[in-house]
Amino acid sequence: MTNYVKTGSLQVAEVLYNFVNTQVIPESGVTVEDYWANFEKLIDELAPENKALLEKRDELQKKIDDWHREHKGNFEFSEYKSFLESIGYLEPEVEDFKVTTSKVDEVITSQAGPQLVVPVDNARYALNAANARWGSLYNALYGTDAISEEDGAEQGKGYNEKRGAKVIEFAKNFLDQAVPLANGSHKDAVKYSVVDGKLAVELNNGETTGLKQAEKFVGFNGSEENPSAVLIKDNGSHFELQFDENHNIGKTDNAHMKDILIEAALTAIMDFEDSIAAVDAEDKTHVYSNLLGLIKGDLAASFKKGDKTVTRTLNPDRVYNTPEGGELTLSGRSLLFIRNVGHLMTSNAILDRNGNEVPEGIMDGMVSALIAKHDVLKHGKFQNSTTGSIYIVKPKMHGSEEVAFANKLFNRIEDYIGLERNTLKIGVMDEERRTSVNLKNCIHAVKERVVFINTGFLDRTGDEMHTSMEAGVFVRKGDMKSQTWLQAYEKNNVKNGLLTGLQNHAQIGKGMWAMPDLMKAMLEQKGAQLQAGANTAWVPSPTAAALHALHYHQTNVIDVQNALKSDTKDYRDEILQIPLAENPQWTAEEIKQELDNNCQGILGYVVRWVELGRGASKVPDINNIGLMEDRATLRISSQLLANWLHHGVCTEEQVMDSLKRMAKVVDEQNSDDPKYRPMAPNFDESNGFRAACELIFKGTEQPSGYTEPLLHSIRAEEKAKVAAARA
Ligand SMILES: CC(=O)SCCNC(=O)CCNC(=O)[C@H](O)C(C)(C)COP(=O)(O)OP(=O)(O)OC[C@H]1O[C@@H](n2cnc3c(N)ncnc32)[C@H](O)[C@@H]1OP(=O)(O)O
Numbered sequence: 241m242t243n244y245v246k247t248g249s250l251q252v253a254e255v256l257y258n259f260v261n262t263q264v265i266p267e268s269g270v271t272v273e274d275y276w277a278n279f280e281k282l283i284d285e286l287a288p289e290n291k292a293l294l295e296k297r298d299e300l301q302k303k304i305d306d307w308h309r310e311h312k313g314n315f316e317f318s319e320y321k322s323f324l325e326s327i328g329y330l331e332p333e334v335e336d337f338k339v340t341t342s343k344v345d346e347v348i349t350s351q352a353g354p355q356l357v358v359p360v361d362n363a364r365y366a367l368n369a370a371n372a373r374w375g376s377l378y379n380a381l382y383g384t385d386a387i388s389e390e391d392g393a394e395q396g397k398g399y400n401e402k403r404g405a406k407v408i409e410f411a412k413n414f415l416d417q418a419v420p421l422a423n424g425s426h427k428d429a430v431k432y433s434v435v436d437g438k439l440a441v442e443l444n445n446g447e448t449t450g451l452k453q454a455e456k457f458v459g460f461n462g463s464e465e466n467p468s469a470v471l472i473k474d475n476g477s478h479f480e481l482q483f484d485e486n487h488n489i490g491k492t493d494n495a496h497m498k499d500i501l502i503e504a505a506l507t508a509i510m511d512f513e514d515s516i517a518a519v520d521a522e523d524k525t526h527v528y529s530n531l532l533g534l535i536k537g538d539l540a541a542s543f544k545k546g547d548k549t550v551t552r553t554l555n556p557d558r559v560y561n562t563p564e565g566g567e568l569t570l571s572g573r574s575l576l577f578i579r580n581v582g583h584l585m586t587s588n589a590i591l592d593r594n595g596n597e598v599p600e601g602i603m604d605g606m607v608s609a610l611i612a613k614h615d616v617l618k619h620g621k622f623q624n625s626t627t628g629s630i631y632i633v634k635p636k637m638h639g640s641e642e643v644a645f646a647n648k649l650f651n652r653i654e655d656y657i658g659l660e661r662n663t664l665k666i667g668v669m670d671e672e673r674r675t676s677v678n679l680k681n682c683i684h685a686v687k688e689r690v691v692f693i694n695t696g697f698l699d700r701t702g703d704e705m706h707t708s709m710e711a712g713v714f715v716r717k718g719d720m721k722s723q724t725w726l727q728a729y730e731k732n733n734v735k736n737g738l739l740t741g742l743q744n745h746a747q748i749g750k751g752m753w754a755m756p757d758l759m760k761a762m763l764e765q766k767g768a769q770l771q772a773g774a775n776t777a778w779v780p781s782p783t784a785a786a787l788h789a790l791h792y793h794q795t796n797v798i799d800v801q802n803a804l805k806s807d808t809k810d811y812r813d814e815i816l817q818i819p820l821a822e823n824p825q826w827t828a829e830e831i832k833q834e835l836d837n838n839c840q841g842i843l844g845y846v847v848r849w850v851e852l853g854r855g856a857s858k859v860p861d862i863n864n865i866g867l868m869e870d871r872a873t874l875r876i877s878s879q880l881l882a883n884w885l886h887h888g889v890c891t892e893e894q895v896m897d898s899l900k901r902m903a904k905v906v907d908e909q910n911s912d913d914p915k916y917r918p919m920a921p922n923f924d925e926s927n928g929f930r931a932a933c934e935l936i937f938k939g940t941e942q943p944s945g946y947t948e949p950l951l952h953s954i955r956a957e958e959k960a961k962v963a964a965a966r967a
Pocket residue numbers: 356357358359364365366368369511514515696698699752756780781782856857858867868869870872873
C-alpha cells in the first residue's frame with residue numbers, strides 16, 4: 241500500500257516526496273513549492289503528448305500488421321516501402337545539417353574507449369562501474385579465458401606462475417604493439433627510469449633505449465631513478481606501467497613490473513532501464529538515492545569478500561608528475577551517463593490530477609536532472625562533468641517525433657529547475673526500427689544536445705520481430721546477427737553519425753558484448769566495432785572494459801571514421817529487409833533446441849526479475865555459456881517464440897513442455913541461492929513461471945513486444961504477496 245502526499249493536483253508517494261524534499265532539493269537552488277508546482281505543470285502539459293505518441297505507435301503497428309496480412313504471398317518491396325511512407329513510418333529526410341552540441345566533456349569529444357553499463361540499483365556494482373575508468377590488465381587477463389589454461393596454466397586457488405608468465409607475455413606483446421621501444425622489446429627490459437624528461441629503458445643486453453615515439457611518455461610517480469608508475473598516452477587513452485620490486489609479481493619480473501593499469505571504461509551508464517527491476521515508488525526512490533550518492537560522491541557499499549568486509553566508495557583522481565616537471569591529474573572515475581526509462585511505462589510513484597500514474601520517463605527526467613544539478617553546482621566530493629553538462633541516455637524512442645518530444649521534455653526540465661538551455665545532453669539509443677530508418681531526422685531533433693547515438697542491437701532485434709510479426713516466420717535467434725537488416729542498420733548509424741558531424745562532438749557507439757565470460761572471443765571480435773567506425777562500445781563488466789580497452793590502442797578510430805566519411809550509401813532499403821526464414825526446413829530436433837534454449841534463457845532471467853527483483857542476470861544458455869540477460873534480450877527470446885507459435889512452427893503444448901523441463905534446469909542452476917524459490921513442480925504457484933509463460937503466449941499483444949508491462953505488473957503482485965505473507 242503506497243501512502244501519498246498531495247501537492248497541488250499531484251499525489252506523490254511519501255517515500256519519494258520525502259527523499260526529494262529532504263535530500264535532493266536542499267541547496268539545489270529550487271524551492272520545494274516551485275519544484276512540485278512545476279512538476280505538476282510538466283505532467284499536465286506533457287503526459288497527454290506522451291500518451292498520444294504511444295497511441296501513434298499502436299496505430300502504426302496495427303496498419304503494418306494489417307498490410308502484412310493483406311499481402312501474404314504477394315509481398316512487393318516497393319509497395320511495402322511506399323506503404324510505410326504513406327503512413328508516416330518512413331519520414332521524408334531533412335536536409336544535411338551538423339550538430340552543434342557544446343560544453344561536452346573531452347572524454348566524449350576527444351577520447352575513444354569502452355562504455356560500461358551497470359544496474360544503478362546495485363550500489364556495489366554501480367560504484368565498481370564508476371571506478372572502472374582504470375582496471376588491472378593483469379587481473380583481467382589472469383582471471384578470464386583471455387589466457388588459455390593449456391600447458392599447466394590453470395586458474396587454481398593460489399597464484400599459478402605458469403599462468404602468470406602467460407599474462408606477462410601477453411602484456412609485454414601489447415606494450416610492443418602500442419608503445420614499441422626504439423630498439424628491442426619490452427620483454428627484454430630490466431629497468432625503466434626517467435632521464436632528462438624522457439623514458440629510458442635498460443635492456444638485458446646492457447643497452448639503454450627509449451620509446452619509438454618518445455612523446456607517448458606523459459607522466460610518472462615515484463623517483464625518476466625508480467619510478468613506481470610510468471604513464472603512457474596512446475591513441476588518446478592512457479595506461480600506467482606499475483613497478484614494485486617487493487610485489488609477488490613485480491619480484492619475478494626482470495624490470496619489476498607488477499601490473500599495467502589501463503584506462504578502461506571512459507564512460508559508464510548508470511542504468512535505470514533494461515538492467516534493473518524498479519516497479520514502484522520504493523524501488524524508484526532507491527535508484528534515485530543511489531544516483532544522488534554517486535553525484536554527491538558519498539555512496540558507499542559494504543560487502544563480504546571471502547572473510548573480509550570490504551567498503552567500496554568512489555576512487556579519487558590520479559595525479560602524476562609530468563616529464564617537464566609539472567603535475568598531471570586524470571580522473572579516477574568514469575564519466576557517468578544516466579539512462580532514464582523510455583516513453584512507454586507509467587509509475588505509481590506519482591499520480592496526476594485524475595489519479596492516473598504519470599509517465600515514468602517524465603518523472604525520471606525531472607528527478608534525475610535535479611539530482612545531477614548538484615554536479616553542475618559542484619556540490620559533490622568529485623565532479624562528474626567538468627563542462628557543466630548532465631548526460632542522459634534516452635532509450636526505446638520510435639522515430640523523430642518521439643525524439644523531439646524528449647527534447648521538449650529536456651527544455652521544460654531545464655527551465656523548471658534552473659539549468660541553462662542544453663545543459664541536459666542526450667544519448668539516443670538507436671534501438672527501434674522507426675528510429676533506425678529515420679535516424680538523420682532523429683539526430684536533427686536533438687542537434688544541440690546530442691552526445692551519442694548507440695546501436696542497441698538487442699532491443700532493435702526485438703523490435704524488428706514485433707514490427708513484422710505478421711510478415712512470416714523469423715530466422716532462428718542465432719542467425720539474426722548475420723541478417724541484411726542488422727548489418728545495414730549498423731552501417732547506417734555510423735554513416736549518419738559522421739554525416740551530421742558527431743565526430744569530436746559526440747559518441748558513435750556500438751552495442752553490448754553479452755557473453756561476460758567469453759573474454760577471448762571478445763578480444764578477437766569486439767575490435768570490429770572500432771573498425772566499423774564506433775568510438776565507444778558497450779561492455780558488461782569492468783573486466784570486459786579493461787580488455788576491450790586494448791582494441792582502442794590497436795585502432796585509431798578517428799582514422800577509421802575519416803575513411804568512412806565518404807560513405808553516402810542510402811541503407812534504408814536494406815534496413816527494411818525483413819529477416820524471414822524462407823521455406824524453413826528445421827528438423828524437429830532443431831525446433832526443440834531453439835525452444836529449449838529460449839525457454840531456459842527466459843525462465844532463468846524472469847524468475848529472478850519477478851521474484852528477487854534482479855534486473856540483469858548471467859544465465860547459462862543451452863550450451864552452458866553464461867549470457868547477460870536483460871529486458872532487451874528477453875524481448876528477443878519472447879518475441880521469437882511468440883512468432884513461431886503465431887505461425888505454427890511449434891505448438892503451445894511444445895512450448896509448455898519446454899518451459900516445464902527448462903524450469904527444472906533453472907531451479908537446479910539457482911539451487912545455491914537461499915532466496916530462490918523453485919518453480920518446479922508447483923508451477924501454478926510460481927509468479928516467475930507465470931511471467932515467462934505470459935511473455936511468450938501473450939507476446940504478440942505486448943506493445944512493440946516490450947517486456948516491461950508484464951514484468952512490472954507481475955513483480956508488483958509478487959511484492960504484494962510477499963508483504964501479505966509477512967504481515
Ligand atoms: C540491452 C542492454 O541494455 S545492455 C545494458 C544493460 N545490461 C547491463 O547493464 C548488464 C551489466 N552487467 C551486469 O549486470 C552483470 O555483469 C551481470 C548481471 C551480467 C553478471 O553479474 P554477475 O553474475 O554478478 O557477475 P560476476 O559474478 O561474473 O562478477 C561479479 C563482479 O563483477 C562486478 N561487475 C559485474 N558486472 C558489473 C558491471 N556492469 N558494473 C560494475 N561491476 C560489475 C561486480 O561488482 C562483482 O565484483 P565485486 O565482487 O568486486 O563487486
